[in-house]
């Protein structure tokens with residue numbers, strides 16, 4: 001059946017970016033198929049986007065248009081995990097259905113899920129149901145512990161599909177080789193990757209102090225070919241993946257360093273940066289010295305990530321940050337932006353501070 005609905009029209013080369021953002025804004029009508037013309041894609045929407053949403057979409061894709069067009073209904077309506085498990089009534093107790101997680105992370109063709117204690121005896125069944133429900137998923141991993149250690153990684157248990165932890169993930173038109181057992185990566189930060197990358201101006205020098213496999217650095221390198229990005233990480237496996245990601249995204253302006261952020265900013269990266277990214281929320285406050293060292297003597301912007309656990313507040317975090325900056329004989333000129341990026345635990349949020357430093 002064909003339906004006439006409001007849609008986004010975008011040049012094909014920006015299709016992936018438009019789809020990513022429209023999904024994040026909750027706009028896409030998943031029951032309809034995306035249409036393709038010679039150079040353009042038509043993306044069917046559930047509703048007319050509001051002015052703020054159109055602003056967000058156009059900020060990265062100025063030629064994007066909102067129109068009305070006809071779209072084919074998808075042949076098979078997408079099933080949910082719960083619906084699949086309901087069909088397995090002889091194996092999966094229906095009274096446990098309300099405890100099945102509704103949300104999980106998808107990285108490339110891997111799903112990562114947190115299995116509650118009472119569902120552990122059924123974890124392989126749940127993994128199999130995920131593979132059955134989402135045909136693009138090839139591997140299902142269950143979290144086995146918290147993100148921990150200097151490299152910020154966690155252990156996983158294979159619960160279904162191919163026994164691997166590496167995959168290829170796409171975000172905003174960039175391609176990433178990821179290995180979730182070897183180096184940190186979170187798709188939940190994609191909005192932050194784009195928000196920060198969108199602020200980088202032509203010819204800026206950026207130091208990404210805790211770069212991981214490169215979701216900030218690679219996107220910045222791609223969006224601003226005249227910018228220079230120094231991407232630092234202590235984890236050699238993260239740097240190996242970053243090197244692959246620089247290559248497959250065909251970048252010549254991102255420079256990887258396997259080094260300690262504190263050390264390298266006293267030497268090679270001292271005073272070079274217009275902008276510093278500090279995504280190591282657990283201990284970033286201990287590296288404010290490193291960020292101050294990296295920023296040019298004339299000043300720059302720091303994107304600082306930290307955790308705030310109630311009853312602590314964002315204001316307290318700003319105060320601790322300002323105190324550290326002062327100890328480095330620099331000054332906070334202005335807090336440009338301060339907000340919660342995501343809830344990380346009950347009563348705990350990851351906070352970002354964008355700060356102008358003199």
Ligand SMILES: C[S@@+](CC[C@H](N)C(=O)[O-])C[C@H]1O[C@@H](n2cnc3c(N)ncnc32)[C@H](O)[C@@H]1O
Pocket residue numbers: 150151152183184185186189209210211212213214215216232233234235238259260261262279280281
């Ligand atoms: C939370 S991850 C963030 C990775 C990446 N920015 C992202 O958003 O996916 C923090 C990274 O900091 C790295 N790291 C930890 N201590 C470090 C240090 N002293 N110097 C440089 N990198 C460090 C870890 O290996 C890890 O990859």
